[in-house]
Amino acid sequence: MSSGLGGDPWSNDLDLITSAAQAAGVAALGFFGANPKVRFKTEDRSPVSEADYAANDILKDRLLAARPNYGWLSEETDDDPARLRCETLFVVDPIDGTRAFIAGRDVWCVSVAVVHRGRPVAGVLVAPALKQIYQATLSGPALLNGARLEGAAASGKAQLDVALGEDLLKKMALPARTLIHRVSHVPSLAYRLAMIADGRIDATVVKKNAHDWDLAAADLILARTGGALVDMSSAPLIYNRQSVMHGMLMAGSKHALAALADAGLGDMEGDGTLGH
Template sequence: MWRADLDLITEAAQAAGATALGFFGANPKVRFKSEDRSPVSEADYAANDVLKEKLLVARPNYGWLSEETDDDPARLRCETLFVVDPIDGTRAFIAGKDVWCVSVAVVHRGRPVAGVLVAPALRQLYQATAEGPALLDGAVLKAPGPAEERPLAVALPEDVLARLPEPARRLIHRVSHVPSLAYRLAMIADGRIDATVVKKNAHDWDLAAADLILARAGGALVDLSGQPLVYNRESVSHGMLLAGSLAAQRRLAAAGLG
């Protein structure tokens, strides 16, 4: 049902990624947002323009939510909308690090139904629809369950690890920071890490596409009560979250996390 939308967002995300790549390593102009002092570059805006033009021309009845567009409450009246982060991992992008991606999702009735992550500097393409498998460059992904005897490879900040229950801390081998949250979730889907703890205040645009890709690979992104996320609410930020393969989530829950 959502294959045509997947094709559309894939083409748009690849075009936006090519635009952003033209600024990569070229000292793009940067400013800091007044609300949270997070950086935004001219590449973010240029990629956003590409996405908005390609997607809303093709689906004018869809709503729009993007990190780099002023929020329009009209999206709340839309059953279906695009949820976009033109560059997820802007700090890495500005620093010349290659772990950043273009994140585009179609969200229908609060849940992602098509999602794409394009990582241009890494030449990787992650895709999923609600009916099909997660794909990395066309190959099917399956988040593997970690062996019971080994520690879990978990990406999380040191301050978060320090606040976890002792049984959970003993279970975890901490993976150093991955600057793009969307890409971090994709790393669970492709089996490079087992789980991640997401600090509060992640936003819909950071999560929606990667949430679907992880789910279709056999993992899950949930809040600390174990519930899946609902997107396109009035508030688009979320509390602390846990993402992982189902086996990793079970082991972390048994150790007191979640």
């Protein structure tokens, strides 16, 4: 699928990462529902499957062959500090939502972003089991399967549909709790942000320890629909730092973020719970 954004300075990169992400998605789909081999990482006990590695290999081979001067950051590749010297790099999650993938749930995606000087400038989410492709560049519209995304409705709702853990909801002050209709957990963080971009939910609250690769592509897609992903002081995220982990975050339409801030959500601190 071509982005159709020929006048955009990052359109060639978007076409490149879209093609690579589609190929990685096809490879991952071959393992989906077929009981792939799984191991658990020693650092956080998160699962990784043979499908994650297969998708990662395709992405790394294709992307770095086409852009050998770009840096590389992937969940499934050992971190190389050389990326910090790169003005531009690929930020990759071969399968965002691995737990869902292993369980046979279809809410998972291949997430690829081009990050330039700390911010995403091209991003794609390919959700093969759902037959969906989200795309955006820094100066172009956000697209879903080639059609422009307009984002969430601006206002007028008595309650906001917010994806967050029940444990976080219980810790919120009463004004924030009464404002929220809790949406059940969406296992892929990247896809959860895409759901805000396409208007299915209004916002999400992200526990601490999300990583660059979970966020970068979806951050841009959401931003190009008028929404935002921010930290609890409402500042945008900076990517490709020495640490690629982030503290507690919130994302939503501008209206939803303003309403949550007014209700005191920004005063919450992360609870230290792993996962997002």
